[in-house]
Amino acid sequence: MAPEETVAAPEAPPPKSKKILFIGLAVGFLVLAGINGVLVWKVVSDHPADAKVVEKETKAAPKEEEGFMYSLDPFIVNLFDEKGVRYLKVRLDVEVWDTTEEEMVKKTPKIRDSLIVLLSSKKYEEIGTLEGKARLREEILYRLNRILGEGKAKEVYFTDFVVQ
Numbered sequence: 001m002a003p004e005e006t007v008a009a010p011e012a013p014p015p016k017s018k019k020i021l022f023i024g025l026a027v028g029f030l031v032l033a034g035i036n037g038v039l040v041w042k043v044v045s046d047h048p049a050d051a052k053v054v055e056k057e058t059k060a061a062p063k064e065e066e067g068f069m070y071s072l073d074p075f076i077v078n079l080f081d082e083k084g085v086r087y088l089k090v091r092l093d094v095e096v097w098d099t100t101e102e103e104m105v106k107k108t109p110k111i112r113d114s115l116i117v118l119l120s121s122k123k124y125e126e127i128g129t130l131e132g133k134a135r136l137r138e139e140i141l142y143r144l145n146r147i148l149g150e151g152k153a154k155e156v157y158f159t160d161f162v163v164q
Helices: 018-045 049-058 100-122 128-146
Strands: 069-070 075-078 087-096 153-163
Touching: 069 100, 075 100, 087 100, 087 128, 100 128, 128 153
Parallel strands: none
Antiparallel strands: 069 087, 075 087, 087 153
16 A cells, blocks of 8 residues: 655744834834924924025016906896897906006096997897907007006906806
8 A cells, every 4th residue: 555645734924913013103203204204393483594585586576567357247238239228237446557556546437438339339240249349458458558558457357257
């Protein structure tokens, strides 16, 4: 008879210690926390040397003029239309430069009058397209600069535009 062969079961590898995994995670966390702390300290801390450099750069760069946005009350006008009665409701924001808000308030009645005359002279076909709105924006800008002074109104934004 042949001797019986016994197959030994492979030995299971010894369980890896979770201790090493936790130590690795803790070291990684501490490194990230340290980097974060250094970055926060750099951003928050006030270094006089850095402030002098920033101050010199600010003085060297010419200051740009600053404008502001002026919102006009909504306009509701009848459009010039032979087919029937059509209404236009439009709200405008104007970007103005080299002027004050007090000057804008003083000239608002002139601006509103001029724009009401312009808007009520339009037909739906003239302002119903994207090109028509762009043309209307240019006409409004032209009228604003005639009232405020050349170049003071830089841009006109439609914030509401409804035709009924």
